[in-house]
Amino acid sequence: MRQTIQRIGLCVLLPLACTLPTSADPLPAGFVRLADVDPSIRQDIRYAGLENFLHRKTDGYDAPVCILTRQAAAALSSVQNALTVENLTLVVFDCYRPARAVTDMGEWTRKGGPSDPQWYPAVKRNDLTAKGYIGELSSHSRGSTVDVAIVRADRRSAPKPACGAPNADTLDFGTGFDCFDPMSETAHRPLTGDAAANRRKLVEAMRAGGFKNYAREWWHFTLSDEPFPKQRFDFPVSAQ
Numbered sequence: 025m026r027q028t029i030q031r032i033g034l035c036v037l038l039p040l041a042c043t044l045p046t047s048a049d050p051l052p053a054g055f056v057r058l059a060d061v062d063p064s065i066r067q068d069i070r071y072a073g074l075e076n077f078l079h080r081k082t083d084g085y086d087a088p089v090c091i092l093t094r095q096a097a098a099a100l101s102s103v104q105n106a107l108t109v110e111n112l113t114l115v116v117f118d119c120y121r122p123a124r125a126v127t128d129m130g131e132w133t134r135k136g137g138p139s140d141p142q143w144y145p146a147v148k149r150n151d152l153t154a155k156g157y158i159g160e161l162s163s164h165s166r167g168s169t170v171d172v173a174i175v176r177a178d179r180r181s182a183p184k185p186a187c188g189a190p191n192a193d194t195l196d197f198g199t200g201f202d203c204f205d206p207m208s209e210t211a212h213r214p215l216t217g218d219a220a221a222n223r224r225k226l227v228e229a230m231r232a233g234g235f236k237n238y239a240r241e242w243w244h245f246t247l248s249d250e251p252f253p254k255q256r257f258d259f260p261v262s263a264q
Contacts, residue, residue: 056094119167
């Protein structure tokens with residue numbers, strides 16, 4: 025107590041030499057960083073870097089960190105626990121997405137451009153919204169939606185290609201994350217190799233944890249009993 029009083033006195037006398045405690049964590053009530061709940065789940069947050077369809081960092085992503093509602097993080101951890109017995113692990117590509125990031129993506133599509141063989145080989149850039157690949161609103165902004173895949177726990181790589189051939193070191197899902205093409209529909213047929221079985225495995229594992237799949241994207245899941253079903257958030261994705 026005496027040290028605290030002395031420190032306050034020093035701050036009054038020498039404000040430039042004093043470092044007071046910083047403000048509290050900016051996360052809204054009910055949100056957590058996934059690593060604080062289950063650090064064993066791998067994170068490959070694509071919109072915080074260059075490995076995404078924009079080929080740049082997305083507005084609102086200040087750090088490559090997965091943030092979710094507390095309920096979604098706990099449910100995802102239960103899925104992870106079930107997979108670890110099979111020497112498998114989850115890897116997340118996107119979690120909570122600020123509303124400003126959704127706006128950024130929409131504005132980007134409206135600038136137009138040709139198709140992209142890596143991310144959207146069969147549709148032009150300014151048609152991505154009309155075709156339903158990029159929404160004007162996103163369930164990610166409610167904090168209980170996650171883009172996720174399964175990888176082998178003894179391999180460090182994650183599925184990098186989007187619409188190209190899957191990485192041989194990971195489970196085959198037929199496409200990579202964010203391949204804007206009919207091939208990414210969860211029930212798309214035909215699929216080569218073990219992709220159909222792996223998609224079923226992911227859907228069943230996530231369903232057991234309380235998540236429902238979005239049929240047009242095999243990687244996209246929302247917690248069925250999400251705590252903020254009608255609210256969208258816009259705080260930045262930050263490390264702290």
